[in-house]
Amino acid sequence: MFLYAVKRLIQGVVTVWFIATATFFAMHGVPGDPLMNDKAVLPEIRANLEARYGLDKPIHVQYWIYLKNMASGDFGISFTQQNREVNDIIREHFKVSATLGILAIVFAAFGGILWGALTALYRNRMPDIVIMFMVILGISVPGFVFAALGQLSVVEINDWLGFTLFPVAGWGTVQHMIVPSMVLGLGTMAFLTRLMRSSMLEIANSDFIRTARSKGLPVTRILRKHQLRNAILPVITVLGPSVAAITTGGFVVELVFAIPGLGRYFVQAVQQSDYTVIMGTTVFYGAFLVFMVIVVDVLYGFVDPRVRLE
């Protein structure tokens, strides 16, 4: 088990190196450079800037310096926010994105399980039809449309109430977090609802439920102890992959709700050719996802005896 974990870890490090290299060369292949600005920079001023950022060195030297710095956990200084280290930017903004992501996942899982169970219980009756209609909407409408509509509805609700129930944009308090994370979690919630529903129906039909029922166990007990518990399992297994979907969806929600998350910064950095921020963010996200997968895999090995680790 320990050996397995070490092996996976080494693989992970190599993968991160691959991501870093791919990012570095993709970045340097893009035309335009971070030192340009709206107003033209005089050649002598430009030379000063290049020297300051080490861009006057040949590319392989830059690559080597970049790898060395990265290995020591230093992503350098942002080109556009010249007084901020990329590490600081990542730390401050990832916190926000992570909060948003965690909440969205929780909303999605919570909602998905609840609605999924409800639809299964009321199969082919009104609640089922209504919820499944919503689910279809959730799956088929693009996220940015939801985000814009979500913000608009918040304005209308506050207008109607006469006070600010949920803030329209911004970040910081609990109220700020609720609407964006719900919007972000919506797609995943719809997906999980479907999964939960089919899972519930499948379990309802299985032998052990039939046995439990024939033994005369109370219905609520069957529901709680047998049906829900077993139906939730497949939902939990897909939660892992959903994390990736949610982090990427975060871009749009952060843009629309003016949330200072990392996704929004990445888009800005790309516009600005801010090399260090782009590379830092990509490598950080890549490494984060890679190690999340490893952790989940290793944990599964502990939790589920059926999973054999090679």
Place this chain on the structure above:
Amino acid sequence: MTEIADTPSPDVPGGAAGTGLDIRSLGQLLYMGAIGFGALALLLWALAQWNEGGAGEAVDAVTGTITLSLFGEPPQLDSTRGTDAVSFNILGHTMEGLLRYDADNRLVGGVAERWQIDDAKATFWLRPDARWSNGEPITAHDFVFAWRKVLDPLNASEYAFILYGLKNAEAVNRGEMPLESVAVFALDDRTLEVHLERPVPYFDKLVAFATYNPINQAFYESREGRYAADADDLLFNGPFTIASWVHGASIRLEKNERYWDADRIRLNAIDYAYFTTDSNAIINLFKDGKTALAGLVAENLDDALQRRWRIKRFSDGAVFFMEFNHREDRLTRNYHLRKAIQVVNDSPELVYRVIKLPGNLPGASLFPVWLKGVDGYFRQEYPLADPPPDDDLGRRHLATAIDELDLDGPPTLVMLVGDSPTAKKQAEYYQNVYKQKLGIDIKIDAQIFKQRLAKMTAGDFDIVMAGWGPDYDDPMTFADLFASWNENNRGRYSNAELDEAVDIARSSSDPATRMDAMAKVQQILYDDAVIVVNYERGSVYVSHPRLKGVVRRAVGTDPDYTGAWID
């Protein structure tokens, strides 16, 4: 890729259980739901502890606070290195240079109480009561230090060129002379003397620019390279100080009690609680009473009218134009081709039908209407004749151009534009116009910011949609744009006659001679179809009804809240 499992399982009557028991199942579910909800609330609370922020109402008369949104995190609050509008705006509220603009846009004393400028030198006498936020007096040495810093090659300031009027400044910035040779001297703590390389008739307007701000040397050095990186890493001398700065999220300014003119300041705090460029988000914040000022876009005007908002307008001073590529190997080097494009251009149609936002003005001249001339407005003193579009004339010019260039028919031209929705929209409009009127095919090359700049610099375009905003309040900030030596002359236009006029305009000390020369520049740009001016940018905005005294302007801090108050 998501796998969606919805296996139609063989029918089980009534789903999980028979009818009649559903209520209890439902109760069970709700019970579990309630527990889940409690856990969720706990999680929310925990996450809220982890994050910081939160903002108040748009205006708070009790605390004298207004809440606003900002386009983004200020990238660089070190005045020697800042280049962008957001940083300059924060600097405009927290710092003060030798001179500043008052509410009626007149130049008044800032740190300097008196000044004298002639052809060879400028002298500034500083106020005795001007202080840094740590209580130290502001001295002439603080200016000497800051200006040397700007010109220091190691500091790599992009706005160093704005100090090139100082004697030896350019050579110092090139690294050819030592820093000490910059001709700026502290005669004593309160007298600053500047020697000029050549007469700079608008030097008073230049020193109002943020790059000319003072910096306290001892403080700067004590931060060890972290100057301006955070609220604690700055020393202020303006109306406000930065009380807190959550990077990427918010900045809060508070009244600077040590400011020499603190009585002028009536707001206690300005809370920039939102960083966003999304106009919809800003307007939604305004609707919700969370920001005191919001710019409107054409798409929101009807909504604004319906809500009976009091809409105001202003000009931000910028001019937008299509710039031709005048390099040797380009078709657009041909005069008749450019002229054809110029004479069919219908800038009123662009402004009134496509942009649709009041405040924008159809344009013909590179010099916008708000610029001052000798006595009054430059454009009223030197009007530029702009005949209405003439499609027949355009086609005749095009025919000549096709003939001269030995083409088979109307050419295909590449139009380089930015990736903003407005830029794309305008490009699409022009594409259609030139196709319809001249048969010219325009290929739109929409590029994100830095990529567009790279292509502009490399000359990889036929036409580029460009804009120019003023740095200082003198026609000169526009006039030298197409001088052959200007790096911003991306089309590499070169005309000795224009260069000569620019030279007169920038160094003559007689206003009439200068303005005559500017008028000549204006005429050459039009006659030779160097550029085709599209519009002068303006905007409309709404502000909280109780917020008064906000100044919007083309040059200087905009929007300026230093004189604002809550009614």
Place this chain on the structure above:
Amino acid sequence: MAEGTLSWERVEVEREVETVARPSLSYWQDAWIRLRANRRALISLYLVIALMAFTVLGPFVWTVDPAAQDLDQISVPPGADRVATVVDDYRPWDGATATPIEGDGGELAAPGAVEIADQATTNAVRLYWDPVAGAGGYRVYRNKYDPEPDGALGLPIGEILSPANVSFEDRLDLKAETYFYSVVALDGAGREAVGYTTVTADVTRVITAAEALDKGLIEDISDVAPGDTVKMAFHPLGTDYLGRDLLARLMHGARVSLFIGIVAPFLFVIIGILYGSAAGFMGGRTDQVLMRFADFVVALPFLLFMILLRILFNVESGDSGVGPMLVAMVMLSWPAAARLVRGQILQIREEGYIGASRLLGAKTNYLILRHMIPNTMGVILVTLTFAVPSAIFTEAFLSFIGMGVAPPTPSWGSMCNEGLKTMLTTPHELIAPAAFISITVLAFNLLGDGLRDALDARMRATE
């Protein structure tokens, strides 16, 4: 054969065996039967076919040019009034001037009377007014609603910086409705007086004969005289922000969105099949190396790299940007398909019939082509169907952050993004493209569900 001779005919053995089996069905026949039984999947299939027809055949039926701009009908909703009166050509107006009146330094009054010169049309509304004593200039407001009682004057459409000029010509985005124009005097420093004078203008929709000819509304310029009415061009779904026909744009946008949505998954699935089957079949060291590389690519953060690659490839000017987007998407998406195929191949390799086939002397190529690929086809088809919605979403997302296809090429995603801005005033610009995205995504999702149910061997066994 003569009579009486014995004929040794072969006796046909008629073995009338009772068959209990249904006619033998191939995998695909069976799948089709199951798919047909699934109503939702069937409807989805028809929807997909209809979308294809809309994309491919639509432009032949509705031949309006999607790039043609009708600046007289900008952002017009479906079913709007399109009658316009023919007028003479637009001529610039000199306006009205007045000798400025010296003021007494007190409060500025409201202009005595504001009048409308000529007829108020969608080409121009011309106002002039009595000079105000002491004014340094004027500001003109326009509102769609009555400024009374609270004095909300509306849009500040004009600013006159000289006291001599007492007129204003409004040409800003005029619609055929009633406007309330208010004029306020400004003092020397540009400060606004309190009083205002309002005039209402009923604007009529007009078109000049030359424009009508240009737009093909009339055959010849002599067909109409000023005062006649003509009907403007018909747009069944309305127009967009440049007066372009929305239906035509949706059809052409479908070409981009569906092209990316279908071709990208198709390409990466093919690459995935080649790569995955190679890895799966060769096994051993090669498999290890190949799959490790696939793992690397999977680990790249998708959207981040999508954005990077999208910019990296977009160097050609005038390019629609569809190609780069496609390449980027394929480059990042193939490993998932490769993994899937490899897994299937590994599984099938162990099946008895493969061993049997091999015993009969089948070559590797034959095994792959005859057994492996056909047997993975079901899974691949399902993957393909589910990949379409996510590819369409990716395109829409890139368009939303401004990195989608280049103008003027329409795509559903970029149309949605434009429509979002005008959501409140002209919702049709959002609803139409959003509905198309939703329907497409839904159809492919449900079709995918149906296909999986139909093709899944495990399910077949339990029936």
